[in-house]
Amino acid sequence: MDRVASLRRTFDEGLTRPLDWRREELRAMRRMLAEGEGELMDALRHDLGKPAVEARLTDLSFVDAEIDVMLANLGRWARPERVAVPAVQQPGHATVVREPLGVALVISPWNYPVQLLLVPMAAAICAGNCVIGKPSEIAPRTSAAIARLAGRYLDGRAVAIVEGGVEETQALLAERFDTIFYTGNGRVGRIVMEAAAHHLTPVTLELGGKCPAIVDAEADVTVAARRIAWGKFLNAGQTCVAPDYVLAHRSVEDELVEALTRSLHDFYGEDPHRTEDYARIVNERHFDRLSGLLAATSGTVAAGGQTDRGDRYIAPTVLTGVGPDDPVMEDEIFGPILPVLAVDGVDDAVRFVRARPKPLALYVFSQNRGAVDRVLAGTSSGGAAVNCTVVHLAIPGLPFGGVGASGMGSYHGRQGFETFSHRRAVLSKPTVPDLPVQYPPYTKAKEWLLKKML
Ligand code: NAD
Numbered sequence: 526m527d528r529v530a531s532l533r534r535t536f537d538e539g540l541t542r543p544l545d546w547r548r549e550e551l552r553a554m555r556r557m558l559a560e561g562e563g564e565l566m567d568a569l570r571h572d573l574g575k576p577a578v579e580a581r582l583t584d585l586s587f588v589d590a591e592i593d594v595m596l597a598n599l600g601r602w603a604r605p606e607r608v609a610v611p612a613v614q615q616p617g618h619a620t621v622v623r624e625p626l627g628v629a630l631v632i633s634p635w636n637y638p639v640q641l642l643l644v645p646m647a648a649a650i651c652a653g654n655c656v657i658g659k660p661s662e663i664a665p666r667t668s669a670a671i672a673r674l675a676g677r678y679l680d681g682r683a684v685a686i687v688e689g690g691v692e693e694t695q696a697l698l699a700e701r702f703d704t705i706f707y708t709g710n711g712r713v714g715r716i717v718m719e720a721a722a723h724h725l726t727p728v729t730l731e732l733g734g735k736c737p738a739i740v741d742a743e744a745d746v747t748v749a750a751r752r753i754a755w756g757k758f759l760n761a762g763q764t765c766v767a768p769d770y771v772l773a774h775r776s777v778e779d780e781l782v783e784a785l786t787r788s789l790h791d792f793y794g795e796d797p798h799r800t801e802d803y804a805r806i807v808n809e810r811h812f813d814r815l816s817g818l819l820a821a822t823s824g825t826v827a828a829g830g831q832t833d834r835g836d837r838y839i840a841p842t843v844l845t846g847v848g849p850d851d852p853v854m855e856d857e858i859f860g861p862i863l864p865v866l867a868v869d870g871v872d873d874a875v876r877f878v879r880a881r882p883k884p885l886a887l888y889v890f891s892q893n894r895g896a897v898d899r900v901l902a903g904t905s906s907g908g909a910a911v912n913c914t915v916v917h918l919a920i921p922g923l924p925f926g927g928v929g930a931s932g933m934g935s936y937h938g939r940q941g942f943e944t945f946s947h948r949r950a951v952l953s954k955p956t957v958p959d960l961p962v963q964y965p966p967y968t969k970a971k972e973w974l975l976k977k978m979l
Contacts, residue, residue, distance in 0.1 A: 544603060550684065734885050812832075
């Protein structure tokens, strides 16, 4: 593909290495977001019915905040890091030098189509790479808007957007990249990893999974309900770190379901279909998948349940009486359906979570530190949050990524810079002195001396 070859030439010529070029490009991306805000917000509204506040908060401003952190810290992150040199190698100067990997490929999904493309692209630029971004064809207006804006604002010698679907992505994957950063489902994650293996290209896989929210008997149930409802129904449940299901202590289950229902009413009013503050399902295929789950569940609809295919609307829905083998408990729901399952306590919840693939995020609600610690120590997940949902993503100092089935590698803040850098080990020694102790012929005296020095 010509585009990859031309980016590789740019990289080899060294355009992207100077920190000043990187800073300029990051500022250009920030300008692109500010001046293209209207265009992007319209596209997000069209593709996902995203409320303006959510679009700004979770897509556009999110990129801005990450770029701010990059600009403020790039000088420090890029500085060679000095490490100790053992006596036998003295005198010497040892450093870890962050160098760009080369040409990066970023493949992104449709649910937060601006930030999931631009944050990793910004991290790639920040680390001094050339980068191709492949937006999701499932959010077509946003994909087209980003391609248009990038052509206008970003340095086309080093940064490119390639639009398209499966065929175009597979054509890209046939090329040799120096790193591939993929966000999306695990099935395609395997395709990406297989293609990368062919060129021995390292991959970062940001995948999904079923994120549990555990509500302990000693939780502040009202706050728990509000924060779970917000994290779940944001973007109509199409969020990789949305609480997928709730494991509630039997003693607070009814109170929690009532509080969830109250929160939905407070957030979206009598009829969530009529509010502008609630998003839509991305397309008919996903709508049919989600309505199919609702039709097949053995649970009871405690709130919501209404659907309208013409408007790709599914009401924020809470299910109770759901068994662990119910269809909604098989795969990640990725939509506005929240099953609440009763458990006998946090240890029971821990067993439930441990019996399933490691999730991308895990939430625990309790006022009892001991219970929280038992959950955190007994489980593993990409990230975890106590008494809140989703917002751990907005802490740039926290690496964001999965573990096991929810992915490998991470980004956000410094971690993004590290992901797109190679940590090169560099030892530099003066030519004087050049002690003969390490050279043959090995004598008893040299052996004794070396042992002392090591
Ligand atoms: P998607 O369908 O948009 O696919 C993602 C990307 O993969 C797209 O760019 C698409 O063109 C490409 N693709 C699709 N099929 C392909 C194929 N056969 N070969 C090569 N490329 C292909 O998005 P999706 O997978 O439906 O996204 C939702 C999933 O992503 C959920 O599981 C969600 O949890 C996960 N997700 C994870 C994160 C995270 O940060 N960890 C963020 C958002 C979404």
